[in-house]
Amino acid sequence: MIDQQLAEISNLAIVVTIVLYVLALIGFAADLASTSQRRGDERLAAREEQERKAARATQPAVLAAAGSGGTTSATVDGGPGSSSDGVESTAGDEAHSGTGPATGAMSAQTFAFILSGAATMLHIVGVATRAAATQRVPWANMYEFATTSTAVVMAAFLIFSIKRAELRALGTFVVGPVLLVMLLAQTLWIVPAAALTPSLQNSHWIYIHIAIAIVATALSILGAVVATMQLLQGRHERAMVEKAAAGEEYPEHWGRFGHVLDRLPSSTTLEGLSFRIHSVAFVCWTFTLIFGAIWAREAWGRYWGWDPKEVWTFIIWVIYAAYLHARATGGFRGNRAAGLALAGFVAVVFNYTIVNTIINGLHSYSGL
Amino acid sequence: MGTDDADRTNPPEETDKTLNSTRTSDSESGRTSAAADSWSSKRDKDGPRPAKGGATPPALGLRGTGRFLWRQLTSMQTALILLMLLAIAAVPGSLYPQRSVNPALTDQFLEENGRWGEILDTLGFFEVFSSPWFSAIYLLLFISLIGCIIPRLGVHLRQLRAKPPRTPSRLTRFAGYTRLELPGADADALLERAQRSLRRSRYRTDRREETASRSVSAERGLLRETGNLLFHISLVGVLICIAGGQLTNYRGQITVVEGNGFSNSLTQYDSFESGAWFDAADLPPFQFTLEEFRAEYVLEGADESRVGQPLSFEADVAVTTPGQEQDTRTLQVNKPLHVDGASMYLLGNGYAPEVTVTDPEGNVVAEGPVITVPMGDVGYTSQLVIKAPDASPKQTAVVGFFLPTGVIDEQGPHSIYPDLVDPQLALTVHQGDLGLDSGVPQNAYEVDVSTLEPITGEDGTPVLVSLAPGQFYDLPDGTTVSFDGVRRYAAFDVAHDPFERWVLVSALVAVGGLILSLFVPRRRLWVRVSEDDGKGGGGGLVVLEVAGLARSDDPTLTDDVKTLADKLAASQDGTRHSDSAPPDAAPDDTHEGSAQ
Numbered sequence: 001m002i003d004q005q006l007a008e009i010s011n012l013a014i015v016v017t018i019v020l021y022v023l024a025l026i027g028f029a030a031d032l033a034s035t036s037q038r039r040g041d042e043r044l045a046a047r048e049e050q051e052r053k054a055a056r057a058t059q060p061a062v063l064a065a066a067g068s069g070g071t072t073s074a075t076v077d078g079g080p081g082s083s084s085d086g087v088e089s090t091a092g093d094e095a096h097s098g099t100g101p102a103t104g105a106m107s108a109q110t111f112a113f114i115l116s117g118a119a120t121m122l123h124i125v126g127v128a129t130r131a132a133a134t135q136r137v138p139w140a141n142m143y144e145f146a147t148t149s150t151a152v153v154m155a156a157f158l159i160f161s162i163k164r165a166e167l168r169a170l171g172t173f174v175v176g177p178v179l180l181v182m183l184l185a186q187t188l189w190i191v192p193a194a195a196l197t198p199s200l201q202n203s204h205w206i207y208i209h210i211a212i213a214i215v216a217t218a219l220s221i222l223g224a225v226v227a228t229m230q231l232l233q234g235r236h237e238r239a240m241v242e243k244a245a246a247g248e249e250y251p252e253h254w255g256r257f258g259h260v261l262d263r264l265p266s267s268t269t270l271e272g273l274s275f276r277i278h279s280v281a282f283v284c285w286t287f288t289l290i291f292g293a294i295w296a297r298e299a300w301g302r303y304w305g306w307d308p309k310e311v312w313t314f315i316i317w318v319i320y321a322a323y324l325h326a327r328a329t330g331g332f333r334g335n336r337a338a339g340l341a342l343a344g345f346v347a348v349v350f351n352y353t354i355v356n357t358i359i360n361g362l363h364s365y366s367g368l
Numbered sequence: 369m370g371t372d373d374a375d376r377t378n379p380p381e382e383t384d385k386t387l388n389s390t391r392t393s394d395s396e397s398g399r400t401s402a403a404a405d406s407w408s409s410k411r412d413k414d415g416p417r418p419a420k421g422g423a424t425p426p427a428l429g430l431r432g433t434g435r436f437l438w439r440q441l442t443s444m445q446t447a448l449i450l451l452m453l454l455a456i457a458a459v460p461g462s463l464y465p466q467r468s469v470n471p472a473l474t475d476q477f478l479e480e481n482g483r484w485g486e487i488l489d490t491l492g493f494f495e496v497f498s499s500p501w502f503s504a505i506y507l508l509l510f511i512s513l514i515g516c517i518i519p520r521l522g523v524h525l526r527q528l529r530a531k532p533p534r535t536p537s538r539l540t541r542f543a544g545y546t547r548l549e550l551p552g553a554d555a556d557a558l559l560e561r562a563q564r565s566l567r568r569s570r571y572r573t574d575r576r577e578e579t580a581s582r583s584v585s586a587e588r589g590l591l592r593e594t595g596n597l598l599f600h601i602s603l604v605g606v607l608i609c610i611a612g613g614q615l616t617n618y619r620g621q622i623t624v625v626e627g628n629g630f631s632n633s634l635t636q637y638d639s640f641e642s643g644a645w646f647d648a649a650d651l652p653p654f655q656f657t658l659e660e661f662r663a664e665y666v667l668e669g670a671d672e673s674r675v676g677q678p679l680s681f682e683a684d685v686a687v688t689t690p691g692q693e694q695d696t697r698t699l700q701v702n703k704p705l706h707v708d709g710a711s712m713y714l715l716g717n718g719y720a721p722e723v724t725v726t727d728p729e730g731n732v733v734a735e736g737p738v739i740t741v742p743m744g745d746v747g748y749t750s751q752l753v754i755k756a757p758d759a760s761p762k763q764t765a766v767v768g769f770f771l772p773t774g775v776i777d778e779q780g781p782h783s784i785y786p787d788l789v790d791p792q793l794a795l796t797v798h799q800g801d802l803g804l805d806s807g808v809p810q811n812a813y814e815v816d817v818s819t820l821e822p823i824t825g826e827d828g829t830p831v832l833v834s835l836a837p838g839q840f841y842d843l844p845d846g847t848t849v850s851f852d853g854v855r856r857y858a859a860f861d862v863a864h865d866p867f868e869r870w871v872l873v874s875a876l877v878a879v880g881g882l883i884l885s886l887f888v889p890r891r892r893l894w895v896r897v898s899e900d901d902g903k904g905g906g907g908g909l910v911v912l913e914v915a916g917l918a919r920s921d922d923p924t925l926t927d928d929v930k931t932l933a934d935k936l937a938a939s940q941d942g943t944r945h946s947d948s949a950p951p952d953a954a955p956d957d958t959h960e961g962s963a964q
């Protein structure tokens with residue numbers, strides 16, 4: 001039977017999780033903003049320095065941070081390169097974050113990272129209590145599927161970026177979508193905790209098939225984030241190179257967002273990461289497909305019936321196969337392949353939303 | 369394996385056959401640039417060399433003479449485009465109702481959309497997955513696939529037997545390049561040791577004599593390509609098994625009332641479909657009786673919104689298979705019954721009220737359980753139709769509803785709960801020509817009452833016969849309807865696909881191959897030992913060089929190279945002077961992240 005108390009704890013945990021994600025998102029975004037601010041200041045400082053040099057100014061310029069309490073003030077005595085480290089941000093936070101020297105206080109990014117760690121813990125607690133309340137796996141309807149898979153996304157992101165600190169800069173782009181899905185789940189898809197309908201009972205395949213589908217979905221989300229960053233980074237890099245080639249000493253591209261990109265790993269690194277994520281995702285989708293077919297055969301007496309949900313899982317699988325192919329095909333590598341990865345993600349989203357809610361099929365017991 | 373493709377599409381550009389006939393650096397654009405560079409630089413260097421003994425090039429000449437079209441069809445680009453087309457072509461199959469999945473919905477769509485529906489229908493939008501255009505795409509894809517596999521298979525088999533390629537003359541540009549000077553070391557022992565150690569780590573190795581040095585060239589990870597081939601071959605296997613299943617499978621629907629039996633023969637099925645090669649003699653001769661069907665629903669007083677939702681369905685059947693004792697089993701949703709050569713699935717259920725109809729002349733014209741069709745509401749309001757063509761003076765049809773928990777209010781008769789709390793029948797009786805003799809086959813669960821005359825009461829409106837179990841009703845014309853009791857029925861699908869398990873096996877082999885193909889690192893390692901550094905003296909300074917090259921993301925390669933170098937050095941007694949890698953050595957991008 002349903003344990004109402006646990007179910008309420010679960011609901012509460014999810015709501016608090018959402019609040020924490022909002023805070024974490026603000027933290028990550030503030031970090032990005034401050035980076036770009038700092039970058040802007042650096043460039044400005046460097047340019048002024050140039051002008052000053054040109055004017056043969058003899059006095060060393062002192063750049064004090066206006067509102068920051070002036071913890072550091074740098075004497076610019078070298079070239080632009082050496083000046084950059086000492087210039088404090090006018091934003092007022094000590095956001096040298098991952099890259100800068102430790103200033104004692106916590107950077108916005110570290111703050112956001114720790115906060116999202118806490119939020120993810122709570123998120124997992126929310127999912128687990130839901131499971132305990134219903135005494136079954138927490139993925140029998142869209143609300144549960146959404147909350148569980150976003151928990152997996154966050155966990156995967158945190159695990160990836162514990163070791164590779166530079167990936168933390170992607171935080172905004174991971175927490176943002178996760179938050180969006182959580183909000184949708186909380187507002188549109190929420191249903192009371194309940195037992196399973198008979199069509200979902202008696203089968204181990206519900207655990208296996210859906211668990212893998214959740215991991216696959218989570219990886220697709222992460223992969224799409226990385227592929228998007230890769231595409232943007234690639235453009236940005238090209239533009240920067242062109243500008244540099246055109247003789248600009250301090251090339252600027254896409255303003256603040258460009259500064260954010262400057263901090264992210266190179267498009268080549270992102271491409272490699274995207275490929276790694278997508279290849280695991282593809283294996284997971286393959287298993288989703290196979291286990292789904294086994295389950296369908298146990299439940300409906302046929303392993304494949306072109307039910308809309310099956311059709312879309314097939315489409316997702318084919319698109320990701322095309323992505324992996326494209327990576328090995330002349331003329332499709334890089335950007336075009338990344339485009340296919342994103343197309344795969346669009347199919348995932350479609351499968352997840354439209355197919356569940358609007359298109360009528362055998363899978364529409366999903367609880368809406 | 370971009371190379372393989374390049375082989376076929378641009379033969380002149382592809383010169384390196386010995387290195388690797390099926391893959392190039394192309395496929396790892398995302399990899400750390402240094403390693404990718406070195407892979408291709410290796411190609412450039414090796415390129416002009418005439419191919420040597422063991423490593424015969426793939427038969428480019430043979431394939432080169434192949435027709436242009438064939439090459440186009442089997443190129444990676446075409447495969448890619450066909451894959452994308454396949455994905456796109458599948459979309460309408462989910463947006464429009466499909467006849468094979470939901471015929472009723474398809475008909476409804478056609479009715480509502482008139483001309484537009486007809487156009488779509490001619491174009492095959494309601495049978496997407498058997499339409500000519502969908503079939504054309506996947507058939508072309510698989511022809512392309514086969515055309516792609518066969519040459520690659522040959523190349524790969526040859527490569528498996530070939531020796532690892534020659535050690536590049538300059539190792540400095542490769543991953544993890546390590547150079548150690550070992551005074552007084554024994555070059556032969558060093559090389560021997562290197563080879564043994566690499567062999568133990570499952571590298572294929574080859575000793576090479578060079579002008580001023582000797583080297584071991586080692587290669588590992590051909591399993592990657594094996595896996596890739598296995599994956600693609602298994603895909604063909606999956607398709608063949610699916611096709612085999614289409615030809616030999618069968619599937620039939622039956623409806624059985626509690627207490628009744630079924631024996632597996634064509635005549636017993638309500639509906640039956642089978643593949644072209646199916647032979648009715650293959651139906652396994654099993655029989656069963658439905659002893660009891662149980663359903664549980666969410667009770668009143670529980671979670672409001674879910675009252676009446678089903679909790680479980682169970683069917684107890686007594687099965688007899690030839691040569692075996694009768695055996696009672698319980699079927700549930702997701703728990704089919706498997707007998708030799710067939711599986712039986714519990715897919716539906718409903719109520720079969722027992723009704724007796726007596727005509728005005730006193731003859732019993734209908735008797736026994738009547739299968740009713742649930743209308744899909746939570747309360748299981750079910751439609752009932754009884755046709756009594758033998759009734760006199762006029763043929764009679766009884767139509768109406770069976771209500772497990774009946775309420776008759778301004779909404780008309782309906783049921784508010786699916787279980788038998790207050791079972792009721794709400795019927796009207798009609799008379800006239802049932803049209804059963806017209807020769808047009810009729811649905812047993814439907815009757816068109818518009819051509820019939822309802823039996824009316826004194827006020828001229830049709831008589832509503834409302835009955836609880838055990839009650840009967842005498843109509844004004846003398847017809848009697850009695851409600852004798854309620855049984856449940858269960859609907860089963862019996863199906864068999866002899867190829868099913870082979871589809872599964874092929875699919876699992878495919879993922880196995882896929883995993884190998886994606887995650888086995890393919891790499892080469894070289895160990896070069898050169899004695900004496902120019903001075904000519906007998907001091908015997910031995911220079912040890914180790915470097916590696918990965919074909920794809922391979923974060924551990926650099927470490928492995930260094931470990932091997934250290935291990936070899938440690939095995940020698942002499943003191944050693946270790947140079948750090950020269951500036952142009954491949955930086956290890958993959959590790960830069962952890963530096964922060």
Ligand code: HEM
Pocket residue numbers: 282320321324325327328369370372391395442443444447451509510512513514516517596600603882885886
């Ligand atoms: C039935 C359709 C096909 C599917 C679903 C499919 C799927 C895949 C997948 C998922 C991969 C990535 C795994 C890996 O890197 O080994 C792959 C790789 C590959 N496929 Fe296919 N494939 C299909 C048809 C073809 C065809 C027709 C060709 C020949 C033109 C082909 C040639 C290749 C090659 C050469 C690779 C290796 C790419 C690399 O080096 O990474 N495939 N395929």
